[in-house]
Amino acid sequence: MAKLNILRYPDPRLHTVAKPVPQVDARIRQLVDDMLESMYAADGVGLAATQVDVHERVIVIDTSEARDDPRVLINPELMAMSDEMSFADEGCLSVPAIYEKVARHARVTVRALGRDGQPQEFEAEGLFAVCVQHEMDHLVGKVFVEYLSQLKRDRIKAKMLKKAREDERA
Numbered sequence: 326m327a328k329l330n331i332l333r334y335p336d337p338r339l340h341t342v343a344k345p346v347p348q349v350d351a352r353i354r355q356l357v358d359d360m361l362e363s364m365y366a367a368d369g370v371g372l373a374a375t376q377v378d379v380h381e382r383v384i385v386i387d388t389s390e391a392r393d394d395p396r397v398l399i400n401p402e403l404m405a406m407s408d409e410m411s412f413a414d415e416g417c418l419s420v421p422a423i424y425e426k427v428a429r430h431a432r433v434t435v436r437a438l439g440r441d442g443q444p445q446e447f448e449a450e451g452l453f454a455v456c457v458q459h460e461m462d463h464l465v466g467k468v469f470v471e472y473l474s475q476l477k478r479d480r481i482k483a484k485m486l487k488k489a490r491e492d493e494r495a
Contacts, residue, residue, distance in 0.1 A: 329363040329377040333489060334420045335482050340466040343375050343382045345400050349442030353383065357397050357440050360385045365392060369418045371456040373463030376419050384437075384460040388452045396453075401437035401461055404446065406430040413455055415469050423481055427472045429458045 332339050346353055356379060364372040364385055374383040384398040409431040414424040432450045435457055439445050449457050459469055470478050 327359050327362070328366050329359050331363060331367060331372070331376050331418050332378055334417070334468050334470065334485050336419075338378055339375060339419055339463070339468050341375060341380045342466045343373070343380045343464040346381050346383060346438070349399055349438055349440070353381075353399065354440055356381075356383060357385060357399075361387075361395050364418070367418050370452070371460045372418060373460045375463045375466070382464050384457075384464070386453070386456050386460060388456055397440040398435065398437035398457070398460075399439070399442075401435055401457070401464075403433055403458075403461065404436050405434040407432040411455070413452075415455065415459060417459070417469050419463075419468060420470060420481065420485065423470070423484070425470070425473055425477065427455075427459075427469055429455045433457055 356374065360372050360374065360377060360383065363377060370388050371384065371386040374381050382400045384401060386396045387394055407430050410428045411431045412426050412428050415427045416424045431454065432448060433454050434446065434448050436444065436446045462469065470481050
């Protein structure tokens with residue numbers, strides 16, 4: 326397995342729309358394994374392939390307390406969304422150390438392929454539902470800060486660019 330480089334906002338590659346995975350093969354399973362390793366190493370709960378500069382519809386998520394229940398979603402689709410909304414602080418491995426409240430559907434029904442290529446359909450709620458929606462946004466080139474006001478986005482962008490310059494000098 327290999328730890329992958331996670332793109333940082335405002336990298337324009339984060340706005341690339343991911344293409345469907347034509348078949349779940351050894352290359353995709355290796356990508357999933359590498360994404361899980363990278364997500365765990367970064368102490369995240371979710372990671373989309375877009376964030377590691379692979380523009381295919383692949384997501385990994387683990388919202389378990391013990392960090393031992395990885396979920397793999399290949400070519401995920403939202404089949405249903407509750408009318409009820411929830412507001413929670415969201416963070417993102419591509420926007421480190423930034424947390425803001427975002428409105429998401431409280432429950433979603435998802436259809437996707439698993440790591441084995443088999444179809445699955447399930448309902449998600451709570452943190453898992455938030456994470457699914459957040460990661461699916463990445464697959465269409467959307468970063469959570471786009472839900473915020475222009476002023477907040479501009480401040481976050483400036484902060485991220487400043488941090489990138491500091492990291493380059495270090």
